[in-house]
Amino acid sequence: MLEVENVEASYGSSQVLFGMSFHVNPGEVVTLMGRNGMGKTTTISSVMGLLKLKAGTVRLNGEVVSGLPPHRIARLGVGIVPEGRRIFPNLTVRENLLMAAANHRKVREPWTLNRVIDFFPRLGERLHNGGNQLSGGEQQMLAIGRALMTNPQLLVLDEAMEGLAPIVRDEIWARLHELKKTGLTLILVDKEVESLAGFADRHYIVEKGEVVWEGDTPRLLSDEESRMRYLSV
């Protein structure tokens, strides 16, 4: 579904990605792991078109999307839940969701406001609250709900569990399991091996702007040396 090939990108004069390559198959859950500052979020920005590539290509279902403006890439079915949640604080929960409503790929059973509220009942209770009045967990639910309203075929979650209380994490993990069951393709960007290992199919470890390790979950769990080398703080 998604193929990232030899992508190089930089912020001004400091290059962050040096030949980043990975792929995601339809219906798969894939993680990008790595310590802070290794280029995980930059990779996501490059996929979304938020950052101009210096080299390399990004393909979605075989078609080159690198070079397209971000809103075009989003309309092709890439949904993003950005790091730090990034909802619109000056809009209500209902407005945050309605604004994103779109079904550009003409999905047969699209996500709607009511379906998102059924999925995250807590949002239903807060519909008329401003985005700035929500707890961190609620904000994260809203960010996921907003991405679902665009009816994506690929959903990217950047540090989805960062700074959330364990009980809220469990709740959101449960929701993500349900999304996985619907066949939605997922990319998770995170640092914590334990919670990701049980959920994802394949993993990429990112170090200094490129993939240094890849494999499925059993391999990740057995390769203690790589985990220590690339992931432990």
Add this chain to the structure above:
Amino acid sequence: MADLSLINPDRQSRLLASAQRFVPALVLVVALVGILAYAQSAGDTFLIRVFTRIMIFGIVAVALNFVLGFGGMVSLMHASFIGVGGYVVAILAYHDANLEPLMIGPFAFTGTSDLAILLPLAIVVTVPFAALTGLISLRTSGTYFIMITLAFNQMAYYFFVALQAYGGEDGLQIINPITFGGLDLSQRSTFYLFTLSVLALTLVLVTLLVDSKFGIVLRAAAQNERRLSAIGIAPLRYKLLAFVISGTLTGMAGALLATGQQFISPADMSWSRSGELVVMVVMGGLGSVSGPLVGAAVYLGLELILESWTEYWHLAFGLLIVAMVTLLRGGIADLGTLVPWLGRNVSGGKN
């Protein structure tokens, strides 16, 4: 069934909530009707003239706030929209009074003094002007947007200064009475009610727009355009449409201004006037639809009162603005919150 019972109360409360949004506008419109009734019974034509002017600038302030408060675009060219709309009325009325057609290339237009034709014409002229200037200015944002709109304002200003055929810097007088179909708008109270109707329609339109999906996207764009594009929405067309709507409403108000003062001149579209409009909006409150109308009333009212006291009224006016901006962060629309703030301080002192 369970679903229905869940949705209905929400829809009800939503209807109620959207009805409530019209309450401030309704209160203001009723108050303006009351002012007319009082002025007529007291025979005070000056009061009618003052409040007609306040309503016209109220329309402009509400329209400007649509892009400034809700869309985050600080436009310094709204005075030029007033001028364009005003000159449409003044020029065609001039040709009507002189019984000579207006020649544009091979086309000849007969003049008219009927606002039923002039108002739509003002719209027809303002839309492309706003679209073109908007398209160029919206390529930039922040400080650069302010500077480009300022430059467009000055270009329009000097265009009319150079237009010697229509008075140049001295402006253009409207000598024949302006009508709207069968209505004689040179009748002060008729024109007052006509202006009030346009104002009421503007308030309803802007309230509906702000609440619509279009308005939601516009407010989101004011917050963060990058975030918006990441969910599949290109902000530019939304901002441009908002800019054109705002400019057009302002052009209509300009047509009313020319009608009301029977005169239009480049002074009505100077860049400092654009700045004053921004002050009216900020004073009234950026977050509310009808707040800027109050801002316009307070601005023009204060100007009138202070001007009668001293030649150096700008000094006192400046101090008042400083006080308002520091005490009322949300503008005059925030006045209600100032009272509990005072109350808290008083009780704090007692403790």
